[in-house]
Amino acid sequence: MPDQIFAGRTVVVTGGGTGIGRATALAFAAQGATTVIICGRRKERLDQVAAEHPAVVPVAADVTEEAGAEALAHEVRERGGALDVLVHSAGVFRFTPLGALGPDLVREVLDTNLVGPLIVTRHLLPYLLAQRGNIVLVSSRAGHNPGPGQSVYAASKAGVHSLTRSWAAELAAHGVRVNAVAPGFVRTEAFEANGLTPQQVEGLFDAVTAGIPLGRVADVDDITPWITELARPTASLVTGQIVTVDGGMDTGADPAGQEG
Template sequence: MTDKPFTGRTVVVTGGGTGIGRATALAFAGLGAATVIVTGRRKDRLDETAALSPAVVPVAADVTTEEGTRAVADAVTAAGGTLDVLVHNAGVFRFTPLAALDETAAQEVWDVNVVAPLRLTHRLLPLLRSPGGSIVLVSSRGGHNPGPGSSVYSASKAAVHSFTRSWAAELSASGIRVNAVAPGFVRTEAYAANGLSPEQVEGLFAGVVQGIPLGRVAEAEDIAPWITRLAEPGSDLVTGQVITVDGGMDVGGGAA
């Protein structure tokens, strides 16, 4: 297998300004992609990603909206009109007990985590290579292992798992594959976005690592290779799968 499996290909990565999205965009560029379109709502962070590789094209867009999805489609058209890989990485989490439900925050979680991938996939489907196209969704182990205070977030990721299986069945006749990666705890800026200080984040990780058999939380660079691998031509018999990357939390065996 070639070490540049995406040579000449066009990729879209949502939430490409930070964290897993940035690591994934750079991974695709390193594997030969001609154009990696990164989207998100923060232009400054997208520009930072683009500065790291000439293959990366920043498109500031809110893909929960029709205008935003159209901007991404226009960028794909400008890149040649055929999309090879679509990565739905953009996501938000808000952990609150049911009794303290914030309906505005809950709606944001649902819009970003569920409505956006549905709307963007619908918009880009006519541009997706058929056969040979690949969709990879970034989910969470919370989608199949919810915990207290995460009812809306976990439900949104369970919906992503449903999309993965349903779309895989529907699009297989067109030769388009659909898979998902479900990370556990990953060191990203998302915790700060939820109001946690760096010290609080490290305290959280120090606690959860006791329940991770492999002994550490993930970095964004640990997740990106699973996304690119699922999209590679060499994975052409893999579809409808949710791959959990959580250091073994789902199988147990960590410290009590």
């Protein structure tokens, strides 16, 4: 049985119905969190996660809207008004080659990945301050090492990195820590959401694996331990950090051991 380090704590996880958010919510619940409030746009997905652990509370909400952020704040108030951990996992990945960019696509990516965390954090900040809680943002290695065809997505994640460092500096005096986890390639629904077939996804993963020194694409369970670790009381001196979890891609190492 996992240790109960988060016993008595209240956690909010945006994007908690799928992928990294779902796994993160269940990890906090398994480690003793009394209440794990998850949100997302698809109520049926949230309900499925809530059915897996009694500590999980689903809230159907759009984090890009003021009403969605207020729905989360209302649930926190209903649960006693304490918030110990806020995890921003809601996000959208879109292939964004320059020639295909349009205003609707740009707004979708920026609103979800960058504006959403701003709106939600502003609404929940009083409850975090009261608890001297902490924030963990789920970013991407693309935020500091972008590739072709992902300019808007990468720009949104670079913005998340900036939020992380700026908020860490701003909130340190209040005892609130802010950190981020920046995954590389992770097996989630994001690729199918961009229209790739399962066979195409596997072909993509096979191709990128050649550039990953540790030799494999991540699963969500490779990412969630870093999120919970940054939120632990034992990380009380860690703030303003962006932890990259990408199998060594950022090292620039040649996985074949060849000089190039």
